[in-house]
Amino acid sequence: xxxxxxxxxxxxxxxxxxxxxxxxxxxxxxxxxxxxxxxxxxxxxxxxxxxxxxxxxxxxxxxxxxxxxxxxxxxxxxxxxxxxxxxxxxxxxxxxxxxxxxxxxxxxxxxxxxxxxxxxxxxxxxxxxxxxxxxxxxxxxxxxxxxxxxxxxxxxxxxxxxxxxxxxxxxxxxxxxxxxxxxxxxxxxxxxxxxxxxxxxxxxxxxxxxxxxxxxxxxxxxxxxxxxxxxxxxxxxxxxxxxxxxxxxxxxxxxxxxxxxxxxxxxxxxxxxxxxxxxxxxxxxxxxxxxxxxxxxxxxxxxxxxxxxxxxxxxxxxxxxxxxxxxxxxxxxxxxxxxxxxxxxxxxxxxxxxxxxxxxxxxxxxxxxxxxxxxxxxxxxxxxxxxxxxxxxxxxxxxxxxxxxxxxx
Ligand code: GLY
Numbered sequence: 001x002x003x004x005x006x007x008x009x010x011x012x013x014x015x016x017x018x019x020x021x022x023x024x025x026x027x028x029x030x031x032x033x034x035x036x037x038x039x040x041x042x043x044x045x046x047x048x049x050x051x052x053x054x055x056x057x058x059x060x061x062x063x064x065x066x067x068x069x070x071x072x073x074x075x076x077x078x079x080x081x082x083x084x085x086x087x088x089x090x091x092x093x094x095x096x097x098x099x100x101x102x103x104x105x106x107x108x109x110x111x112x113x114x115x116x117x118x119x120x121x122x123x124x125x126x127x128x129x130x131x132x133x134x135x136x137x138x139x140x141x142x143x144x145x146x147x148x149x150x151x152x153x154x155x156x157x158x159x160x161x162x163x164x165x166x167x168x169x170x171x172x173x174x175x176x177x178x179x180x181x182x183x184x185x186x187x188x189x190x191x192x193x194x195x196x197x198x199x200x201x202x203x204x205x206x207x208x209x210x211x212x213x214x215x216x217x218x219x220x221x222x223x224x225x226x227x228x229x230x231x232x233x234x235x236x237x238x239x240x241x242x243x244x245x246x247x248x249x250x251x252x253x254x255x256x257x258x259x260x261x262x263x264x265x266x267x268x269x270x271x272x273x274x275x276x277x278x279x280x281x282x283x284x285x286x287x288x289x290x291x292x293x294x295x296x297x298x299x300x301x302x303x304x305x306x307x308x309x310x311x312x313x314x315x316x317x318x319x320x321x322x323x324x325x326x327x328x329x330x331x332x333x334x335x336x337x338x339x340x341x342x343x344x345x346x347x348x349x350x351x352x353x354x355x356x357x358x359x360x361x362x363x364x365x366x367x368x369x370x371x372x373x374x375x376x377x378x379x380x381x382x383x384x385x386x387x388x389x390x391x392x393x394x395x396x397x398x399x400x401x402x403x404x405x406x407x408x409x
Contacts, residue, residue, distance in 0.1 A: 042351050042374040045073050045242035046290050046343070048083060052076030053373040056244065066244040067106045067129065067252035073242040074125045074256050081161045084231075085238015088122045089161040090258020091231065093265045096168050098159035100124040101272035102256035103139075104132065107282035114139040116268040120156045121149040125256040128272070130154075138274065142266070166218045171232045171262055173214045174207075235261040239271050241278060241288025243347040251349060253278045253286040253302075259293065269293025275303035284310045285349050287319070291342035291358070299325040305346055315346040316383060319356035323385040326358060334386070341390035343368045343382055355382035359390040 041060035043053055056073040060066065078087030085091070092098045102124040103114035113132025116139065118124050127149045131140050140148050150156055160168070211232065215225040239257035255278040257271040270293035271277035277293070279302035280286035287305040289296045296302075301322045308318030322344060330336045343357040355370025361384075362368075368382040 039351060040375055041247055042245045042347060042353065042372070043069060043073060043242060044345050044347050044353050045371050046240045046345060047369040047371050047379060048077050048085070049073045049240050049242055050371040050377070050379060053371055053377050056242070057373040057377070060244060060246050065252070066108070066246050066250045067104060067254065070242040070244040070252050070254045071104070071125050071129065074240045074254055075123055077240050078123050078125060078256055081163070084164050084258070085236065086240055086256055086258055087124070088157065088159050089164050090159060091164050091236065091261035092160055092168050093263045093267070095265050096160060096165070097265065098164070098258055099263070099265070100159070100256070100258050101268055102128040102254065103272045103274050103278050104128045104254035105252060105274065105278060105280035105286070106132065107251035107280050107286070110282060112138050112274045114272040114274055115145040116141040116272040117266060118145045118149065120146055120159065121154045122157050122159060123154065125254050127154060128254070139272065141268070163224070166220045167228045167231050169218045170211070170215055170220065170228055173218070174211055174232050231261060237261070237269070237291065237293065239277070239290040241290060241345050243280065243286035243288060243345060245347055245349065245351060249349055251280050251282055251286045251347070253280040253288055255288045270296040270301070273297055275300045277302060279303040279306050281306050281310070283349070285315070285347055287344055287346045289342060289344050292340045295326050295329070295340050296342055298329055301342070301344060305344060309348055315348050315352050315354035316356060319344040319346050319354055320385060323356060323358050327385065337386070338391045345370050355380060357382040357384050358386060360384040360387050361389055363389055
């Protein structure tokens, strides 16, 4: 899904303010969770795949393979330098290296492929398929996954676009009064570290002013500065999943991501993990995830959902159960769960589908959405387990409300 683009100024982002923490009623009844079915090709994906659904649907309608159609959709964000959550232009790890993860499952042949921590290759969803088709393995990682891709003829590309590089530099510079990156003590532009004793408002006024200066110095275009500063303060995750069903009832799924911005090098999230970021069972259905990768791995989200459907749950209820398992891992403690978010995209073999999310959205008025194409293309709001907005992790910027209201920074 599109990365979190919380407009943190002008929106209530602090603490639990604005959270309506009511649990949605458990709704297995048809009234609460209408079954959506279709006897035609169906594609579902995260909202950032919306504009690419037509191409994928055309392939399905022409009788092409379901995995080919799903890959066509996710290649869109992978190729887009301005989608900084996936592929080219993805935000890098803390060392400035863009590390990509992906997996895919092909229902008709019951095969799977995955890659993790790939650098210098943009279309890792296709690389995951290459692992599936050209090796006897399921998953390759790191330098050797990249090497395999280059040997298979994937072009070597610098994935760090100028735009993402500048945001990374901004992130480094902002933190550099607490490390050995410049400016050093002798630098005429050296600033004393932000005094801890100062009131929050004063500290954050200074910090935001400094971010503005640093963004200008890094050459970040004025119209992108606000978004760049958001990415520094709230390291985003971003991903796309797509599941496909054709008229023959064949299914496939794929998920691809650049993972968490500024992550520890080598960190792999849920997206390349078969059963977490994506799972497809030709007999049952397909599911995929975007959001807090670490939490999804712990509940094997996509596999859990497909198994739930195998046991007779609707897509909606199957997804809600996986979300409840995430909540259960924190004893339903909302003070922790508010820093987690997860969206599941679920497609059953009969064409029934659902989009469900842990929270309504990242910010008020912008709910999580699932994109669907079953002959008509549309976005639908995901059903949340908890109503309210999630908070970003880490909760670094404890920005006072009065500063959040200012437009000057
Ligand atoms: N869900 C994407 C990630 O956590 O890497």
